[in-house]
Amino acid sequence: xxxxxxxxxxxERESASSARMATAVGPxxxxxxxxxxxxxxxTMTMLKERGASVMQSLKPISRIHQHLCAFHFxxxxxxxxxxxxxxxxxxxxxVHQCAIFDSDKENARLIGVEYIVTEKLFKSxxxxxxxxxxxxxxxxxxxxxxxxxxxxPIEHSEMKMLAKTYGKVFHFWQFDRGxxxxxxxxxxxxxxxxxxxxxxxxxxxxxxxxxVSFAEKRKNREDLEGPEGGVHSLSNxxxxxxxxxxxxxxxxxxxxxxxxxxx
Amino acid sequence: xxxxxxxPGQAIPSTPEDVPGGQKSASSHxxxxxxxxxxxxxxxxxxxxxxxxxxxxxxxxxxxxETHHYCSRLNEDFLQCLVYDTDRADGRLIGVEYIISERLFLGxxxxxxxxxxxxxxxxxxxxxxxxGVPEIVQKLELKQLANTYGKFWCTWQFDRGxxxxxxxxxxxxxxxxxxxxxxxxxxxxERDEKYHISTSEKAESRKDIQGPELIHPLSDxxxxxxxGWAVDLKEVDMILRAGTPLADMDRNTNxxxxxxxxxxxxxx
Numbered sequence: 001x002x003x004x005x006x007x008x009x010x011x012e013r014e015s016a017s018s019a020r021m022a023t024a025v026g027p028x029x030x031x032x033x034x035x036x037x038x039x040x041x042x043t044m045t046m047l048k049e050r051g052a053s054v055m056q057s058l059k060p061i062s063r064i065h066q067h068l069c070a071f072h073f074x075x076x077x078x079x080x081x082x083x084x085x086x087x088x089x090x091x092x093x094x095v096h097q098c099a100i101f102d103s104d105k106e107n108a109r110l111i112g113v114e115y116i117v118t119e120k121l122f123k124s125x126x127x128x129x130x131x132x133x134x135x136x137x138x139x140x141x142x143x144x145x146x147x148x149x150x151x152x153p154i155e156h157s158e159m160k161m162l163a164k165t166y167g168k169v170f171h172f173w174q175f176d177r178g179x180x181x182x183x184x185x186x187x188x189x190x191x192x193x194x195x196x197x198x199x200x201x202x203x204x205x206x207x208x209x210x211x212v213s214f215a216e217k218r219k220n221r222e223d224l225e226g227p228e229g230g231v232h233s234l235s236n237x238x239x240x241x242x243x244x245x246x247x248x249x250x251x252x253x254x255x256x257x258x259x260x261x262x263x
Numbered sequence: 264x265x266x267x268x269x270x271p272g273q274a275i276p277s278t279p280e281d282v283p284g285g286q287k288s289a290s291s292h293x294x295x296x297x298x299x300x301x302x303x304x305x306x307x308x309x310x311x312x313x314x315x316x317x318x319x320x321x322x323x324x325x326x327x328x329e330t331h332h333y334c335s336r337l338n339e340d341f342l343q344c345l346v347y348d349t350d351r352a353d354g355r356l357i358g359v360e361y362i363i364s365e366r367l368f369l370g371x372x373x374x375x376x377x378x379x380x381x382x383x384x385x386x387x388x389x390x391x392x393x394x395g396v397p398e399i400v401q402k403l404e405l406k407q408l409a410n411t412y413g414k415f416w417c418t419w420q421f422d423r424g425x426x427x428x429x430x431x432x433x434x435x436x437x438x439x440x441x442x443x444x445x446x447x448x449x450x451x452x453e454r455d456e457k458y459h460i461s462t463s464e465k466a467e468s469r470k471d472i473q474g475p476e477l478i479h480p481l482s483d484x485x486x487x488x489x490x491g492w493a494v495d496l497k498e499v500d501m502i503l504r505a506g507t508p509l510a511d512m513d514r515n516t517n518x519x520x521x522x523x524x525x526x527x528x529x530x531x
Contacts, residue, residue, distance in 0.1 A: 037367055038340030045339060048403045049312055056313045056395045060347045060354035061333045067302045077502040087307050089356070090291055094284030095427070097356040099345050101306045108306035110335070110343040113359060113418050115428050121283055128264055129429050132496070149302045157290070170432055172359055172416055181341075182361050183375050185494050186416050186432040197504060243501035246431060246494055248378070251267055253491040254324040254443050 033107040035180045063089045067104065069206065070145040071198060072169060072189040076243030081199050082176050083206060086114060094118040102175060104148065112171035112189065119227040122166040122235070130234035132244070133166045134191040137226030143217030144198060148210050152220060163224045166235055167191065185246040193236050266433035267322040267493035269423060276422040279353040283426055309335035310345060315454065316391040317446045318415055318435040321491030324443040328422050329454060332360060340364035348421055350394065358432065360415035365475050368412040368482070376481035378492065379412045380437035383474035389465030390438050390446060394458050398468055410475045412482055413437065431494040441486050
């Protein structure tokens with residue numbers, strides 16, 4: 001009897017909440033940041049948080065020093081391409097870690113994480129792991145990967161290094177299929193490897209907003225070279241014709257531990 | 264390949280010093296600093312709130328890790344957090360957590376709810392802290408956060424010895440009263456000593472914090488199913504844009520050898 005009441009209470013509250021809230025799940029038009037459900041932040045909430053934050057040191061965050069703009073597509077569907085704003089930390093000379101956002105605005109949504117490593121470290125990965133990674137040579141040389149606001153000579157220097165690296169990126173928020181909240185499993189993403197892949201409207205939109213020309217950048221980067229050993233055959237694994245899609249599977253959480261729990 | 268691959272066994276957790284790679288060169292430093300000055304970092308500027316707590320791997324709940332969340336609030340009902348393994352400058356980015364109000368959580372499809380965890384227990388019991396912030400200030404926000412739910416993907420399983428991030432992300436769960444959700448006392452002690460705080464004192468001061476009327480039964484699902492979640496990556500046919508069927512691509516040069524014509528979809 002008590003459980004029935006609990007179930008009923010839950011259902012009532014869920015339906016009330018669903019009625020109030022816009023559908024979280026796609027399919028549908030691309031949801032913009034304004035579609036993130038929720039009330040605007042109250043002044044009191046903001047003051048409480050700002051007050052607290054003044055007292056805190058934010059060391060790992062303060063090490064994020066580079067904004068990089070590029071494009072990702074889903075590792076099983078190249079038709080789904082998104083603009084990806086990377087906010088990166090050079091962890092050491094060979095490893096970068098980046099937070100991925102859907103824009104460079106204040107209300108940008110945190111949509112994923114990318115790790116970038118040099119060729120040397122990439123080669124040290126197990127072969128099965130290499131298949132999750134993508135090369136950066138094409139994106140860099142074609143000019144579509146760039147550092148907004150950075151003067152060309154400085155950008156060029158950074159690109160020289162990036163052209164030889166490999167990246168691994170997962171996205172958690174499929175806003176492009178209409179999700180107004182981050183739903184489902186993480187999505188492995190991939191990067192462009194050749195001309196003819198990047199959707200022209202997407203490219204043109206970025207060029208316009210940042211007042212850049214990919215063609216011009218391509219010209220400036222003609223002297224750059226990719227990995228010493230050539231792009232590794234195990235990277236960009238989708239080029240073999242097989243993409244990688246994720247699925248979630250239930251597994252035993254902890255052997256033996258639950259034996260004493262009353263269900 | 265799965266997030267639950269490689270049972271750690273005797274593997275020793277890797278530390279920031281274990282991350283392979285050279286020391287940053289002078290030019291790296293200069294470029295880095297230069298870029299930091301010229302570029303704007305609007306999305307990052309909002310990551311102002313540091314939370315220290317613990318998370319547990321849903322596919323192996325013996326593995327508990329101390330986490331450092333840096334959170335940004337998008338609106339009254341939604342926060343997004345970058346999660347690191349320490350609060351030091353050498354902190355490794357180990358994942359992302361989204362935190363939503365009870366209101367938003369209740370509106371999620373049931374299948375989605377199963378991937379989320381509740382925060383009430385860890386807040387009420389002093390596990391969740393804002394280092395450096397007086398408890399009285401922390402409590403102002405905690406009353407609201409006590410009713411939230413989180414979804415946390417860990418992208419770097421450093422505690423099983425990974426020196427680099429390997430495999431797909433793993434789903435994490437939160438501390439709970441029920442075993443194996445309880446955080447090991449030695450971990451709590453170590454954290455308390457590091458920050459000169461007392462988790463038990465905080466629990467005492469938070470006695471008056473009320474949680475949700477009822478924690479949704481689909482969150483923290485392991486409590487009733489004894490099961491967690493693994494993420495598998497499976498091979499599927501790749502869907503390409505028209506104009507670049509693989510047969511036309513010269514794989515050595517990665518250049519398409521046919522022109523991109525019209526935009527109808529092609530599938531291998």
